[in-house]
Amino acid sequence: MNVQFKKGVLDLCVLAMLKDSDRYGYELASTLSETIMISDGTVYPLLRKLASDGLVASYLQESQSGPPRKYYSLTAMGKIRLQELLDDWNAFTASVNKIVGGKSA
Amino acid sequence: MNKKEYISALRAQLRRLPSDDVEDIVKEFENHFDIGISEGKNESDIAAKLGSPEEVAQIYLSDSVPAFDVNGASNVCATQMPIIPVKTGMVIDRGVGPQTAAGFAPVGYAKAPVNAEPSNTAPKSEPADAPNAHTGAKEKEEYTATGPQTGKTYATPNYQQYPSQDPNVSRPIPSEHNVLFAVLFTIFVFVPVWIVALAIILLLIGLTIGLGALSVMLFCWLPSLTVAVGGTVCLALSLAFGAIATAFVTFFAIKGFVVGTIAYIRFIAKGCKAEPKGGNV
Structure with a gap:
C-alpha cells in the first residue's frame, strides 16, 4: 500500500482502536504493523503527537506477565476528533468509490 | 541490532530534543523491547520490526517543530533551527507582487491560451480601458475575461495568524536566556x-x-x-x-x-x- 495512504489514515486507525478499550503501545504497534504494514516504530511518535494534541491520555499499569505497560485512552477531544476523521474518511471513500467503482455508483 | 544498540542509536539521533523528551521516548522503546522479550521474541527481530532508529527519530524531530507563536519563539533554542511551515498560497518573497502570485492561483485562473478563440463577442465588446486594461492586453485581445488579473484580488498573507512570519515587524532575536x-x-x-x-x-x-x-x-x-x-x-x-x-x-x-x-x-x-x-x- 502507498506510504502516503498509510500516513493519512494512521491517526484514524489509532483513535479508532482506542474507541472501545484502552490499549498499550506495543499492542497498537503490533496490530497496526500487521494489518497495514507499517513499521512498529512509527506508532510511538504518532501516539506522542496525539497525546500532545490532547487527543489521547496515557497511564502506566502493571501486568501479570512482563513489564508494566503504558496504556493509552481516548480523551473527550479524541472522541470528537475520531468522529470528524471517520466522517471525512467515509465521505472520501464514498466519493472515490463513485469514481473508481464507476458502474456501481 | 540488539536492544542496547537500538536504544543508543535512537538516543543519539534524538539529541536535538529536550532531554526530558528523549528520556520519555527512549523509555517507551525500552518498554516495547521488554514486552517483546517477555513474549519470547528476540531483540534483533523486535528491532527490525521497529524500523531504523534514524527513521523513527526523524518522525519525532519533524513532529517537534515549535509552536508557531511569538511567545513560544523565545523558548526555541538557537541551535534548533525551526522548520517554517509555509501556508499554501502565501507570498514568501516580499518583492513578489500580486501579478506573480498568480502562479499560486488554481489552474482555473490560468491565462487562456492565445489561440483558444473564445466566442468572439466577449472580449471585443468590452471597452478598451475596462477590466483587463491594466494587464497590458489592451491592443491584442488575447486574454479572456477570466484571466488572473481581472477582478481577482490577492489578499495579503494573514500575518495575524502567523505573527512571527510578518516581515514588516522587527523583532528582537529570540534570546536563549530565561x-x-x-x-x-x-x-x-x-x-x-x-x-x-x-x-x-x-x-x-x-x-x-x-x-x-x-x-x-x-x-x-x-x-x-x-x-x-x-x-x-x-x-x-x-x-x-x-x-x-x-x-x-x-x-x-x-x-x-x-x-x-x-x-x-x-x-x-x-x-x-x-x-x-x-x-x-
Whole structure:
C-alpha cells in the first residue's frame, strides 16, 4: 500500500482502536504493523503527537506477565476528533468509490 | 541490532530534543523491547520490526517543530533551527507582487491560451480601458475575461495568524536566556543567601576583634582582680570566636562564596539551564 495512504489514515486507525478499550503501545504497534504494514516504530511518535494534541491520555499499569505497560485512552477531544476523521474518511471513500467503482455508483 | 544498540542509536539521533523528551521516548522503546522479550521474541527481530532508529527519530524531530507563536519563539533554542511551515498560497518573497502570485492561483485562473478563440463577442465588446486594461492586453485581445488579473484580488498573507512570519515587524532575536527566572533567582535566592552568609561572617569577625580589643584594654588598665578576670574571659571568648570565624571563613568563604558565585554566574550565563543529566553517547 502507498506510504502516503498509510500516513493519512494512521491517526484514524489509532483513535479508532482506542474507541472501545484502552490499549498499550506495543499492542497498537503490533496490530497496526500487521494489518497495514507499517513499521512498529512509527506508532510511538504518532501516539506522542496525539497525546500532545490532547487527543489521547496515557497511564502506566502493571501486568501479570512482563513489564508494566503504558496504556493509552481516548480523551473527550479524541472522541470528537475520531468522529470528524471517520466522517471525512467515509465521505472520501464514498466519493472515490463513485469514481473508481464507476458502474456501481 | 540488539536492544542496547537500538536504544543508543535512537538516543543519539534524538539529541536535538529536550532531554526530558528523549528520556520519555527512549523509555517507551525500552518498554516495547521488554514486552517483546517477555513474549519470547528476540531483540534483533523486535528491532527490525521497529524500523531504523534514524527513521523513527526523524518522525519525532519533524513532529517537534515549535509552536508557531511569538511567545513560544523565545523558548526555541538557537541551535534548533525551526522548520517554517509555509501556508499554501502565501507570498514568501516580499518583492513578489500580486501579478506573480498568480502562479499560486488554481489552474482555473490560468491565462487562456492565445489561440483558444473564445466566442468572439466577449472580449471585443468590452471597452478598451475596462477590466483587463491594466494587464497590458489592451491592443491584442488575447486574454479572456477570466484571466488572473481581472477582478481577482490577492489578499495579503494573514500575518495575524502567523505573527512571527510578518516581515514588516522587527523583532528582537529570540534570546536563549530565561531572564525572568534569572532575575527571580537572583532576588529571592542568591542575594538573601549571600547577605545572610556575609552577615554571619562579619558578626563573627566583629566579635573576635571587639572582644580582643576589650581584653587588651582591660589588661592595660588592670585596676582590680575582677577586671583582670573579665579581661581573661573576654580574651578567651575572642579567641573562641576567632577560631570559629576562621574555620567558617576558610570553609564556607572559599567553598560557598567562590565556588557558589562561579556556579551562579555560569548558571546565569548559560541561560538558567541545568546541565543535562547523562551524556548523549
